[in-house]
Amino acid sequence: MTRGRGKPRPSDIQIKRELVTAIIEDDVLALEDLLREKAPVNFKLEVLGEDEVWRITSMVNIEVAEAVASWTPLHLACYLGNAEAADLLLRARARIGTKDLLGREPFDYAPNNHEFQELRGLVEKQSGEHECDPLQEADEILISEFVYPYDDIPFDYELGEYEDHEDGDETE
16 A cells, blocks of 8 residues: 555545644645645545544534535535635635535535635536536536646546545555
8 A cells, every 4th residue: 555655555544534634724735735634525524434523513503513424525614714725725625515415515614704715706606607506516526726736637526535546545
């Protein structure tokens, strides 16, 4: 289980846990590093295991606690009001139309502040350019303005992560 120059390759679950921890701790540098290393951004938090979901659930209001397992990292960043993390996730192609158990999309949890209004504006502008209803079809849009360092890396939408072609070895 190595990558490139003999560097150990963390497990997929460990990478996802690190990504969620970076969002919770508002650690932008760690989040940028993880995204640069092609960390997946379109997964449900339930894949992290019961203990991790419970830890996150203990941080949220009781009204939304039942939905935490069905959240994506973008839901979490929006709920926590972490606009910079949300921006980075969007740039890494996080899906904005994914609904949780309560039928809510990530931006439904976002605070109504300046930073999130700017992100909403960009998303709506991009959605308008693709002639679709941003609330209905935005999940299917490739938001070109948000895609910065990953343009040349194939993205597997079914798995919700970037393909790893560094060494051609997909074994774990």
